Amino acid sequence: MSIPSSRIAGEDDIPRLVAETRDSGSEDGETLGALDGIVGFHIRLAHNSVYRHFTETFTDLNLTQKQVSVLWLIEDSHDIAQADLGRRLQIDRATIMAIVNRLQGRGFIVRGKSPSDGRRQKLSITDQGAAALAKARIAIEEHEQWLKSHFSSAEVAQLIDLLRRIHK
C-alpha cells in the first residue's frame, strides 16, 4: 500500500540523462527542431524536471506532489470536503478519492460525516499527518530553493503570473 522507497529516484538516472545530452560524442545532435518552438512542449519538459527533482527530494518521506498538496489544504482549512479539494486543485473526483484513500491508509487523515450536509465528509489531519506535513514543508522549502535558483526574484514573480494565467 505504501510506496517502496527503493523504487524512487535512482541517483544515477537523472544525472545520466542530463550529462549525456551535453557531452556524449555520439551522432545525437540534440536538436529538437520545430518542437523547440512549442510552448506546451516546454511546459511538459519543465514539469517533468520539477517532478523528478521533487521525487528525489521526497524519497525518504514517500509523499507525492499531489499528496502533499492535499495534506497541506486539509490542514489549512479544517473539515474541507473531497469535492472542495478537487475544485481547488483541479483534480477529478475519482482521483481525489484515490489520493485521500492512500493518505487515510497511512493514518495521515481521517474522514468524518458533516453534520450539516449528509453528502459531504469533513476531512481532518491527524497528529501523524501533521508531523509528516511539517517535514514535507521543510523538504518543499529545499525543493523550491532549487527551483528558484534558476531565477531572480522578479522572474519568479513573473513566472508565477504567467503560469497562473494558464490554469486560472
Added chain:
Amino acid sequence: MSIPSSRIAGEDDIPRLVAETRDSGSEDGETLGALDGIVGFHIRLAHNSVYRHFTETFTDLNLTQKQVSVLWLIEDSHDIAQADLGRRLQIDRATIMAIVNRLQGRGFIVRGKSPSDGRRQKLSITDQGAAALAKARIAIEEHEQWLKSHFSSAEVAQLIDLLRRIHK
C-alpha cells in the same frame, strides 16, 4: 491495444471543474493559502491544464503528448534510436520502449537494425504515421493557439525562456 476514444476527455468534465471554481455559492472560499506562493505548485497546475486541453483537442486522433513528440522527432531525424529519443525528450529508456511499442503497434513507425552499430535500432516513420503526424500538427497548432492566447508574443518568448532554464 489501441486507445478507446470513448474514454478520453468527456466534454462536460473540464468545464465543470473550472466553472464551479468561479461561481459556485458553496462554503468553498477557493483560497489556496500559502500553497499559492509555491512555484512548483503553479507549474503542476499549468501543466495539468495544458494536458487536459491537449487531450480534448486530440480526442479524435488518439495521440498523447509524448506520442506526438516521439513521432515528430522520428520524422525530423530519420533513423534516430530509442536512446536518442530518451535523451532529447528526457524520458526513461523503459518508458520510451513502451511508447515506441504503442506507436509500432498502430503501424505508425517501424524498427530496423542499424548497420553500423548492432546495438542500436533505427526508427523510421511509415506513411500511415506521417499522415497521423500531419493531422497532429494541425491539432497542435490549434492547441498552441489556445495556449498563446493568454499572452502577448513577448510574454510567450519570455515564458519559453524561463521554462527552458528549468529543464535545460
Added chain:
DNA sequence: TATTGTTATACTCTATAACTATA
C-alpha cells in the same frame, strides 16, 4: 435534478531491476 462520495475499470506515464547482445 444536482451534488457527494463511492467502486470498478482501464490506460498512460514513470521508474527499478535484471537480462541479453553488442561495442
Added chain:
DNA sequence: TATAGTTATAGAGTATAACAATA
C-alpha cells in the same frame, strides 16, 4: 566496462461510467 534494447513489475495519476445517499 559501457551502451542499447528488452521484459517484468509496480505504483501514481488520470478519467469514464455507474451507483447510492442526500439535498
